Amino acid sequence: MLILSFLVPSKILLEMLYKKVEKNPYCLLVVGTDAVIEKTVRTDAIMILLVDHQRGKVLISNVPRDLLVGKNKINSLYERSGMDGLQETLKQLLNLDFDGYAIVNYEVFKYLGDKLGPIEIQIKEPMKYSDTVQNLYIDFQPGIYQMKGDELLAYIRYRREAMGDLARIERQKEVLIKLVEKARNLDVFQIASIFSSVRKNVSMNIDIGELIYLFLKLKKSMSIGFVSFPYVINKDGDVVADPQKLADYKNVLMSLNVPETKSMPKVLLLNCSSDKSRGFLVRSQDLWNQKAGVLPNQIVWEDVGINLNRDTVIILNKAKQEEIKSLIKKVYPNYDFVFKLSSDQDVFVQYLSIVKKMSENRIYPAFPYDAVVMVTK
Numbered sequence: 001m002l003i004l005s006f007l008v009p010s011k012i013l014l015e016m017l018y019k020k021v022e023k024n025p026y027c028l029l030v031v032g033t034d035a036v037i038e039k040t041v042r043t044d045a046i047m048i049l050l051v052d053h054q055r056g057k058v059l060i061s062n063v064p065r066d067l068l069v070g071k072n073k074i075n076s077l078y079e080r081s082g083m084d085g086l087q088e089t090l091k092q093l094l095n096l097d098f099d100g101y102a103i104v105n106y107e108v109f110k111y112l113g114d115k116l117g118p119i120e121i122q123i124k125e126p127m128k129y130s131d132t133v134q135n136l137y138i139d140f141q142p143g144i145y146q147m148k149g150d151e152l153l154a155y156i157r158y159r160r161e162a163m164g165d166l167a168r169i170e171r172q173k174e175v176l177i178k179l180v181e182k183a184r185n186l187d188v189f190q191i192a193s194i195f196s197s198v199r200k201n202v203s204m205n206i207d208i209g210e211l212i213y214l215f216l217k218l219k220k221s222m223s224i225g226f227v228s229f230p231y232v233i234n235k236d237g238d239v240v241a242d243p244q245k246l247a248d249y250k251n252v253l254m255s256l257n258v259p260e261t262k263s264m265p266k267v268l269l270l271n272c273s274s275d276k277s278r279g280f281l282v283r284s285q286d287l288w289n290q291k292a293g294v295l296p297n298q299i300v301w302e303d304v305g306i307n308l309n310r311d312t313v314i315i316l317n318k319a320k321q322e323e324i325k326s327l328i329k330k331v332y333p334n335y336d337f338v339f340k341l342s343s344d345q346d347v348f349v350q351y352l353s354i355v356k357k358m359s360e361n362r363i364y365p366a367f368p369y370d371a372v373v374m375v376t377k
Helices: 002-007 010-017 074-094 107-116 149-157 164-183 188-201 208-219 243-255 278-291 318-331 345-360
Strands: 026-033 043-052 057-063 100-105 119-123 127-131 136-140 143-147 202-204 223-226 231-233 239-241 267-271 298-300 312-315 338-341 371-375
Touching: 026 074, 043 074, 043 164, 057 164, 057 243, 074 100, 074 243, 100 107, 107 149, 107 164, 107 188, 119 149, 119 164, 136 149, 143 149, 149 164, 164 223, 188 202, 188 208, 267 278, 278 298, 278 318, 312 318, 312 345, 318 338, 318 371, 338 345
Parallel strands: 026 100, 057 223, 267 298, 267 371, 312 338
Antiparallel strands: 026 043, 043 057, 100 202, 119 143, 127 136, 231 239, 312 371
8 A cells, every 4th residue: 555655646546545425424333242152142332323424523322232122132133133133123213224334343442452542541440350251351440541452442341330331331432532533643544554454353334435435524523422322220120211312312313413512520429328339329320321411520439438417519610610500400409419619728628638538548539520529318
């Protein structure tokens, strides 16, 4: 390719490398597959991408792999019915026609991590898991990491925390955005080389030239929006589609009305209730996901010796105080919070005391924060 770039004028070479995509918006279904275990392959990730290459907008939505459709989880559909069955199920559920699909082996993320990395990842809680069948070993302690290949692959595959796959979806979004930002600095030849290298680990019905065309159209100016799949956890603990929000979700997908990416206040959530268990973590993650569509930046569920008689918010970023109040009231509509400004000396001393107690318990805040939210129930 390097020799070719000297022999062929760049304009002609570009025409050779990419193929124009006429369809707009372009709807792509991306499926990540796990390792083959006892001749069974299940989808480890399901992602819908809607690409408006004329306006430079991309809308991404992850479908929870544990989503119950009928009597079965959606991640078993690929193994039982293949790509056709999975696409048909999603079409019936979402009234969505797919223009193409890509089945991606997780080794792709290892390659991309080495090629585009390192990328900065912050681990907020210990992540430890071992699976000899899949040759998968994960052991991360809290801290800031510069991750490449194997580490990055382990990070996005981990699902042993309380929220399992739902929390992993958030990590996949984080990694995807950071990899895209790295890739935007590459030229057409580097992009073509990467596509060629990952092709052996990707099965798709899309022309590589079309992918290069889409990427180049979006490379200079691209806004990425994420829309969360509307789910609820029923009384049996199953993840099911939320019927009250499904219609609005389908309208967003159909219209490609990409939500504006708004900078949410960075929140540290502290457990000041009597329940010092992971149950607090599970309830909090579910509540924030349902009410706000985002998770706090850090949740401390452990007992670090902070006792309060009233739900309290310490506002650290005065410029965002109204936004913080609105967010807290949205998540906790029936709570009576007292809001304090850290500019008050006594409040700031209280905040420093909280940070000290966390550090003494080997829990390290991921500064900076806009607010510290302390709930007593």
